[in-house]
Amino acid sequence: MTSATTPPVTVIVGGCGHVGLPLGVALAGAGQRVFALDIDPAKVAKVNNAEVPFIEAGLPEALAAVRAAGTFEATLDPTTITAANTVIVVIGTPVDEHLNPDPNEVVTAVTGLAHLLCDGQLLVLRSTVYPGVTRRVAEALTQRGLRLDVACCPERLAEGVALPELRSLPQIIGADTPAAIERAVRLFDGVAPSCLVVSTAAAELAKLFTNVWRYLKFAAANQFFMLADGAGVDYAEVYRAITTDYPRARDLPAPGLTAGPCLFKDTMQLSAYSDNTFALGHAAMLINEGLPSYIVRRVEEQFDLRTACVGILGMAFKANVDDTRSSLSYKLRRLLRFRAARVLCADPLLDDPRLVPVAEVIAEADLILIATPHDDFAGLEFRQPVVNVWDMTLRIRP
Ligand SMILES: NC(=O)c1ccc[n+]([C@@H]2O[C@H](COP(=O)([O-])OP(=O)(O)OC[C@H]3O[C@@H](n4cnc5c(N)ncnc54)[C@H](O)[C@@H]3O)[C@@H](O)[C@H]2O)c1
Incomplete structure (x- = not known):
């Protein structure tokens, strides 16, 4: 020493x-x-x-x-x-x-x-x-x-x-x-x-509660989104009405794919710690992990996937990182592979041989889903219909 x-x-x-x-x-x-x-x-x-x-x-x-x-x-x-x-x-x-x-x-x-x-x-x-x-x-x-x-x-x-x-x-x-x-x-x-x-016991719980609180908030946001969107109501309007100049709702997150190495895992840790009586955590898990299926169902209502090549842009678990741990883009890919003729995935921040270049997705796909809102995608121009899952609407934009 x-x-x-x-x-x-x-x-x-x-x-x-x-x-x-x-x-x-x-x-x-x-x-x-x-x-x-x-x-x-x-x-x-x-x-x-x-x-x-x-x-x-x-x-x-x-x-x-x-x-x-x-x-x-x-x-x-x-x-x-x-x-x-x-x-x-x-x-x-x-x-x-x-x-x-x-x-x-x-x-x-x-x-x-x-x-x-x-x-x-x-x-x-x-x-x-x-x-x-x-x-x-x-x-x-x-x-x-x-x-x-x-x-x-x-x-x-x-x-x-x-x-x-x-x-x-x-x-x-x-x-x-x-x-x-x-x-x-x-x-x-x-x-x-x-x-x-x-105390050590308080520190352990403080950390778990911090992550789980975030996971629950995202689940509330995603549930609200699916309720409104499923009823045909424009959630962007609802969200604007809730959060504009209204301090008590300022922390309502936007809906989106809730993933990454910590939030889901730590919610399951807390669930195990509560002898699996943490009903709120399980409900949040079902909502957040269920969002990809909801997205695919809404897309399927508007587009015939059976003969289509679908492109997914963004495989990292959140914007502007190169981390794919527990990324829901991969769940989206699995669901789409079962329904569409072909699925091509790209992420300019990842070095993964299973992915193709962004340009190839744009050249080949009949429909594109933006699954991770990387800054790199902001200026892209598309010749095909697009769904940006972070846009608070799952309406296909021509
Ligand atoms: N990533 C985050 O944002 C974050 C935030 C808060 C807490 N955490 C917690 O921290 C833990 C680590 O997360 P991370 O994101 O750094 O993971 P990581 O995979 O990026 O890093 C873990 C590192 O540990 C190394 N490693 C594994 N076993 C080892 C061993 N026996 N001896 C020496 N090195 C070993 C791995 O090679 C790797 O480099 C997670 O389990 C998570 O609970 C992560």
Whole structure:
């Protein structure tokens, strides 16, 4: 470990991913010596070459700066952990194909590193964890004779704008001892503008509730949209009437495909935590996951898909990112493949051999669906009918 004159060493387990990399770069920029420990050799090589493996505003410049300063390094070597003052774990809790979260995943990942962890280190859980995981991790380490300070400091940043949000949003610090609180708050010195200190149990739930709240709001928006649209009422008009200069409805989101690596998964985590009594969460899941079928049904009412080539523009889960995790564009593709003669998909931000160029979709398709509202699609001109699923109408525009 470091002396008072050398910078503190932080190792981030899962450090080359969407959560770990912006944080690691920010910590290195704030004076820490950071190692991004990862199991993916391709990502490690890229990051050490100062290339960011995904789209994230401001990160390429910030990574280049800390690489040039020699304060940030990606590594495949887990033994870096032994020299760390702080170990941050960003490995997540996956939900399986039966929608069950595996709360043991994070505990197993940390205990798998127990032989490398040392007394006196600060261990921070940064990913969204199943409630109670932080306490289980702390107990598991104690049972192995290790004395670490353990904290849960969940990340609440929107993908694509992680760095600016890290610098502008308060950081939740979940810790149950004065030492863990003091050290976790110090970790975010010069990175986050302020810290909110709560218990580990409160931090875990705060993070889950934050994501689930967002998922529920999108579900309300999507349900309203389907109700109005299904009744033949122009939802754009309804939305304008609700939200214009009316403060209590200002946060009603626009309808759209609700996807990505976190919201659905975390709603299912909360559902499992409530012994599957979280009826509101299940209803939200049915609505949000049901929107692609509703879109296809509405399109089918207006267009004979059976002999048509349908083009889908946008396969990333949201605008202007290159992340396809849990993207509903793929669900849309599956539904359309069953109904249409041919389906062609394009996304200019993705490097995926199953996709074709945007120009090919525009040249070949009889009908186009814009499934992700990338800025790149804004100026496109189409010779065929188009449905933009983000336009608050599923009427086919000639
Ligand atoms: N992406 C987001 O916007 C976001 C926001 C908040 C919370 N989270 C949470 O953070 C977790 C991680 O998300 P992410 O988006 O960073 O995922 P990611 O897939 O982008 O990154 C995870 C990284 O961990 C690496 N990894 C996996 N297992 C490892 C191991 N055993 N040792 C070392 N490295 C390992 C992977 O190679 C990858 O680079 C998610 O489960 C989610 O709960 C994500």
